[in-house]
Amino acid sequence: MISQILFIAITLAAIALFSFNLKKVIRNIKIGKAADRTDQPQKRLMTMIRVALGQSKMVVRPIPAALHFVVYIGFVIINIEVLEIMIDGIFGTHRVFGGLGSLYNFLIGSFEILALGVWVGCAIFLIRRNILKLKRLNSPELKGWPKSDANYILITEILLMSAFLLMNAADAKLQAMGAHHYITAGSFPVSQFLQNILPASEGSLIAIERGCWWFHILGILAFLNYLPYSKHFHILFAFPNTYFSNLEPKGEFSNMQSVTNEVKAMLDPSFTPPEAEAGRFGAKDVNDLSWVNLMNAYTCTECGRCTSVCPANITGKLLSPRKIMMDTRDRMEEVGKNIDKTGAGFDDGKSLIDDYITREEIWACTSCNACVEACPINIDPLAIITDLRRYAVMEESQAPSSINAMLGNIENNGAPWKYSPADRLNWAKEN
Amino acid sequence: MSEKLNIEVPTMAEMIARGEEPEILFWVGCAGSYDERAQKTTRDICKILHHVGIKYAVLGTEESCTGDPAKRAGNEFLFQMQAMTNIEVLNGYNIKKIVTGCPHCFNTIKNEYPGLGGSYEVIHHTQLIQDLINEGKLKAEGGESFKGKKITYHDPCYLGRGNGIYEAPRKALEVLDAQLVEMKRCKSNGLCCGAGGAQMFKEPEKGNKDINIERIEEALETSPNIIAAGCPFCMTMLSDGVKMKEQNQNVQVLDIAEITARANGL
Structure with missing residues (x-):
């Protein structure tokens, strides 16, 4: 009961803080002068779907495009899991969607594969930035905060995915033991390989499972509140930004x-x-x-x-x-x-x-x-x-x-x- | 391939005085009018128009800068002064269709004049050439053979990225039976020659290389016989680059109009 109240309080606080900061960002944007970008709504919508949702302009560079696509899809789809976490957190249930049976198994299995994809993608991104030192990612204007910002984002995503997989591994082991509260649900194509590194005692496993569960959700809420301070804001702003993009020929400069x-x-x-x-x-x-x-x-x-x-x-x-x-x-x-x-x-x-x-x-x-x-x-x-x-x-x-x-x-x-x-x-x- | 112009170039004023109207107005542009190298392209566009029998006219001394370099340099006042003055002349002659010899004039008149009261059908000369080829009015015969020659085409920013015109100039080259080779950075990814945004009229900022050298090195990597251009500013930058690389004996920089005129023996 205490953990439910704590969960609800933290979630509401995180959402409130984010709304407060988002309002400030919108106020800052409104410092700018008026410009009408409401014409041709259908074309705008199609542009948004093609460019932001479909990432059509990423493909010019196939390697980062493929890696980014995995991270993007992973981010979007694994967030379905967040819905379950929210419900479980509020009502004190466990794997509330578990009743979906084989569909649930399919979903959790897919999440695991995507989580591994995100993990690997972010690791390669870190290598490109810090070891291969790609020129584009090591320009003078990135010295200091922007460089750290990029690394914090990638490391956080790796930690979140690690917690998710470790949580599943502990959960599966607890399910196999028949531990109280841990219903048999989900398939674990990736995390099954992590089971061996986990301890055997039920108490430790529950501690790990709960710890990872809390880390995962707190991490997501913290990450949400990190966005307004970070370049990672693009995960939200990409959508309005492409919707309101310039639809005229690029050569045309506006007449004042x-x-x-x-x-x-x-x-x-x-x-x-x-x-x-x-x-x-x-x-x-x-x-x-x-x-x-x-x-x-x-x-x-x-x-x-x-x-x-x-x-x-x-x-x-x-x-x-x-x-x-x-x-x-x-x-x-x-x-x-x-x-x-x-x-x-x-x-x-x-x-x-x-x-x-x-x-x-x-x-x-x-x-x-x-x-x-x-x-x-x-x-x-x-x-x-x-x-x-x-x-x-x-x-x-x-x-x-x-x-x-x-x-x-x-x-x-x-x-x-x-x-x-x-x-x-x-x-x-x-x- | 004679540079001489043995044809009369009709001006709008003369045509109106004769009670006639042209099918199309040829907007020559400042570079096409005054720059010696670009004048050759201008004459070749006239030869092509004459050859296919299109009734055309130029504004002559009534033409004035479109205002493009002023606008890109940030002087919107001067741009709009130029634009409105030109629009008055164009509307006065009841102009409907314009072909330009320069992508900058093309972009400005096509995209930026309508908002100031000047709406015309505007095409670039490479589009005119493409249309004429499609209609069967223009071929590549009776002149210099480009068969087997290696040609690489440099996309002008204000034609390519600026207005999405990538195919028309290539179409004009395809009929030559030449070997077309693309540079690494081409079409929407094409590298600027370095002259746009009013850079043509100033020294470049401090750096480690001139942009036209970067571009010409890339063009030369394709070991071309001809570098094809579609813009008088690109022409200047590329020609200078070829000279700097001491390749002007081996590599020619030619406008699409010049190549077309040569191929047809005009």
């Missing part, structure tokens, strides 16, 4: 409505622009970006596919699209903490540009969209880079001098080079 009104007024004196909302052109800080950009930042799991295909990064430039997303999230969290402390409107004198992302980075971008194409969950680092450039050029007039020269040429001659508009058709005349 605020600018359209001003330009129209300039070209046509009779045009009266609608009341403009206050704000700057482009983005200096996270609140100038759109909520989609900010959701992108929370969704990023720092896999680095973007950076590994970025032509600037490949050739040794400072720009890394992954760092753009990480910086945006870090700055957003900082702004969020400021709001927690002092309420909205507090100015800490810092900004996304310069304090997080340097000019050198934004000017190294070729806008080639390789990063956008590479992202398995449709994150768009280029949109952020473009908005930072817009701020630098339109608010500050601070572009590299050759860019200013090019802009001057377009303004004066209608071409990015210094040629006379009168000579535009010379190519047809020169023989």
Whole structure:
């Protein structure tokens, strides 16, 4: 009875804490400007099903795709088991679904095989990160917390799967002994091999079985609450992020409505622009970006596919699209903490540009969209880079001098080079 | 393969004065108009249009930069000024269909002009060539033979990833009976030449290599006779790369339009 009350209390507390933190994350995302991503709901749904649920963009790299798929399927399906754990925890039952008979055996057997798959997958991921030291997983922007974050996630998953298998092994042994409360249920294709390492006494076995059961469920609840602090948030955000992804051709950059009104007024004196909302052109800080950009930042799991295909990064430039997303999230969290402390409107004198992302980075971008194409969950680092450039050029007039020269040429001659508009058709005349 | 243009290039103004309307407007673009290397491609596109008997016109001195480099560099004001001025000219001539000689102009007019009041059917010249081949109006005969030559095609970002056009340029090469070889990074995974996003107009940031060298090394790995391009900026970057690698005696960088014109003896 005490353990039931304890279980219910801990579960409710964990869910409450997660809701509290999730609300904060959503508030942070809402710091961003409005953007309408509600058109074509059917296409959006299909995109989400294909890209997030079906992981269609992962297959470009078959090895990590296969490993990730096993971990993903394992994660989703083994969570059916969590339902049973919840019911058992609340009502003090044991293997409440055991009555399903052969179906139950099939399910538990599948979970075990998947658990082994997840275990092996995570182990290989750890090896790739820490022993093989894949370049994509050891870039400068991953030093410190991001590297630890990745390892904590993988180790936790391995521990959770180990506890699950060990629990089953002890359970099966107790079932065979005919121990009280341990009904005969389940098939144990993987954990049967662990039985030999377990002690023979009923008391120790019950301690191990209970210990692993508690570790498994507490681990899951703790992991849930770790998400808001981690890159692992993608397991949830991948879904809204792909649903709200950009459906236009990648080459198309949005036209800024605020600018359209001003330009129209300039070209046509009779045009009266609608009341403009206050704000700057482009983005200096996270609140100038759109909520989609900010959701992108929370969704990023720092896999680095973007950076590994970025032509600037490949050739040794400072720009890394992954760092753009990480910086945006870090700055957003900082702004969020400021709001927690002092309420909205507090100015800490810092900004996304310069304090997080340097000019050198934004000017190294070729806008080639390789990063956008590479992202398995449709994150768009280029949109952020473009908005930072817009701020630098339109608010500050601070572009590299050759860019200013090019802009001057377009303004004066209608071409990015210094040629006379009168000579535009010379190519047809020169023989 | 003569570079001379023995045909008259009609302008919109002339055509309207004669009371005629073109089937299609050829948007030449700034590089196509002023850059010496790109001018050759421009002339070849005219030769192809003339050869198949399509009634076309150019804007000539009434054409102005689409605003693409301004927009990518972050100057939305200048972009929209250019766009609205161009749209006024295009709408004034009641233009319905446009073919461009540059993927950047193509992308801008096709995707970014409609929101500012300029909606046209826009195609890139490689799509025009594909259409003409499909319709049987254009073949690869009567000119230079590309039989057995090794050709590798470099996807321009704003044609490929930007607008999902991967097949049209390849189709134009397939009729040549040449040997098409793909680079390791091709189609949606293609590597940029290094010129996009207004990089064409500035020195690259500090790094350990220029992007066009990275790309040309990959292209040369396929040991091609010809590197095919579909964009004047890519043309500049790739040609420079080939020169830097001292391969300009062995490897030609040619636009799809140039290859098509040569194959047809235009």
